[in-house]
Amino acid sequence: MGKDGALAVERGLAGASWYISPVPKEQIRELLERRNWPAVRDTVAWFALIGASGYAAYWLWQASSLWAIAAFMIYGVLYASSSDSRWHEASHGTAFRTDWLNDALYEIASFMVLRESTVWRWSHQRHHSDTYIVGRDPEIAIPRPPNILSIILGVFKLHTIVLYFKHVLMHCVGVLTPDEKSFIPPHEQPKVIIKAWIYLLVYAGVVGLALRQQSILPLLYVGLPTVYGSWLAEYYGLPQHAALAEDVLDHRLNTRTIYMNSVLRYLYWNMNYHLEHHMYPLVPYHQLPRLHELVKADCPAPYSGLLEAWREIIPVLRRQLRDTSHFARRVPPAAPPAPAASVPIFRALGPMIDGWIEVGASSLLGAEDVIRVDHERTTYAIYRTADGALYATAGRCTHGGVHLAGGFVKGRLIECPKHNGRFDITNGSPQRAPACVALATYAVRESEGRIFLGCKRLQS
Numbered sequence: 381m382g383k384d385g386a387l388a389v390e391r392g393l394a395g396a397s398w399y400i401s402p403v404p405k406e407q408i409r410e411l412l413e414r415r416n417w418p419a420v421r422d423t424v425a426w427f428a429l430i431g432a433s434g435y436a437a438y439w440l441w442q443a444s445s446l447w448a449i450a451a452f453m454i455y456g457v458l459y460a461s462s463s464d465s466r467w468h469e470a471s472h473g474t475a476f477r478t479d480w481l482n483d484a485l486y487e488i489a490s491f492m493v494l495r496e497s498t499v500w501r502w503s504h505q506r507h508h509s510d511t512y513i514v515g516r517d518p519e520i521a522i523p524r525p526p527n528i529l530s531i532i533l534g535v536f537k538l539h540t541i542v543l544y545f546k547h548v549l550m551h552c553v554g555v556l557t558p559d560e561k562s563f564i565p566p567h568e569q570p571k572v573i574i575k576a577w578i579y580l581l582v583y584a585g586v587v588g589l590a591l592r593q594q595s596i597l598p599l600l601y602v603g604l605p606t607v608y609g610s611w612l613a614e615y616y617g618l619p620q621h622a623a624l625a626e627d628v629l630d631h632r633l634n635t636r637t638i639y640m641n642s643v644l645r646y647l648y649w650n651m652n653y654h655l656e657h658h659m660y661p662l663v664p665y666h667q668l669p670r671l672h673e674l675v676k677a678d679c680p681a682p683y684s685g686l687l688e689a690w691r692e693i694i695p696v697l698r699r700q701l702r703d704t705s706h707f708a709r710r711v712p713p714a715a716p717p718a719p720a721a722s723v724p725i726f727r728a729l730g731p732m733i734d735g736w737i738e739v740g741a742s743s744l745l746g747a748e749d750v751i752r753v754d755h756e757r758t759t760y761a762i763y764r765t766a767d768g769a770l771y772a773t774a775g776r777c778t779h780g781g782v783h784l785a786g787g788f789v790k791g792r793l794i795e796c797p798k799h800n801g802r803f804d805i806t807n808g809s810p811q812r813a814p815a816c817v818a819l820a821t822y823a824v825r826e827s828e829g830r831i832f833l834g835c836k837r838l839q840s
């Protein structure tokens with residue numbers, strides 16, 4: 381991503397290791413457990429609210445009542461603002477336990493929030509790898525110096541709409557920007573073109589209907605909600621990172637957690653616990669309040685509300701107009717624990733014999749568990765499945781190099797803690813994007829209550 385991106389790479393800020401507040405392994409495993417029920421309940425209620433407000437708006441519009449404006453405002457916020465957090469959670473694959481439900485919600489919410497689903501799936505992963513690293517993070521909402529006019533117009537998303545349709549048209553004719561080519565793998569790029577045609581045809585249909593009926597009504601339901609209903613997403617979404625530090629490898633310095641009331645937390649799917657989400661993106665939205673309790677002692681004090689956050693942001697943005705080095709400093713508690721404390725490292729207990737090392741007692745690994753083992757210059761991950769079988773793979777994710785021992789074992793899969801990529805632990809094969817390259821696999825055996833690892837890579 382240009383000169384800034386090259387500089388970030390040179391400074392070791394690209395795809396780097398980030399500080400993570402330690403959480404005991406047993407507790408994090410509990411939080412990682414996926415369930416369908418909370419998201420099914422919340423999603424059904426969400427669609428019901430959209431349907432009810434949309435129906436009320438139609439009925440009041442037909443009756444020429446001014447109350448139609450209020451009904452459309454509710455519909456617009458539900459459609460355009462709260463779809464943002466549904467889009468976000470589903471993109472991580474953490475909303476539901478069942479994958480196709482995550483994918484379905486992701487596609488629907490992407491359409492509602494005017495984001496091309498394939499493009500944004502990849503750009504959001506870069507945001508998580510390189511949060512507010514200038515030149516790397518494609519989702520820096522307010523770059524320095526801030527453009528105040530663009531922030532104000534952002535309430536109506538006019539710029540977003542223009543860019544969205546410009547990109548959709550470009551993608552329809554097969555043109556991707558250099559940035560898009562840098563973060564979307566080649567095998568995913570044809571999907572961008574196909575989906576661009578789908579978006580274009582849907583919008584053409586809505587515009588055609590409006591012309592046929594000589595009415596703005598169809599556009600008030602699809603398309604225009606982005607203009608009149610996005611304000612809430614801007615109000616509670618911009619403070620996630622605005623005016624905080626850039627180019628730091630610690631989310632406590634560039635991300636806010638803000639207390640909000642239960643209505644806002646429902647609309648926002650708990651993304652007010654944004655710092656916690658960035659540290660542990662595998663944790664589903666409905667567990668973020670519990671995660672917050674576990675890490676808050678290691679983090680700067682949360683904001684008491686959105687007003688407090690905006691009171692900090694606005695003066696900083698004004699000053700950044702003349703001094704781009706200025707930012708709001710977050711102060712974590714003194715003397716934080718070591719970053720790797722929550723993922724212990726195991727090493728060989730003796731010399732390698734015939735290519736095998738002894739790792740430790742069988743009790744190191746519970747059911748559906750993973751540990752990290754470092755030997756010489758290689759990092760391994762050893763897993764135990766629910767039926768007690770052991771498997772071993774390379775210890776670092778082939779996508780971003782993160783240690784898989786911080787991830788989540790379910791069935792035959794390990795889910796990477798950084799971007800939720802998945803691998804089959806029995807053969808190392810990638811099972812969910814952004815993981816595309818297989819993990820090396822290794823032999824592992826258990827004998828007399830001890831675990832032994834074969835350090836020679838198995839042939840795939």
Ligand code: FES
Nearest residue numbers: 777779780796801
């Ligand atoms: S580091 Fe990106 S999926 Fe593992």
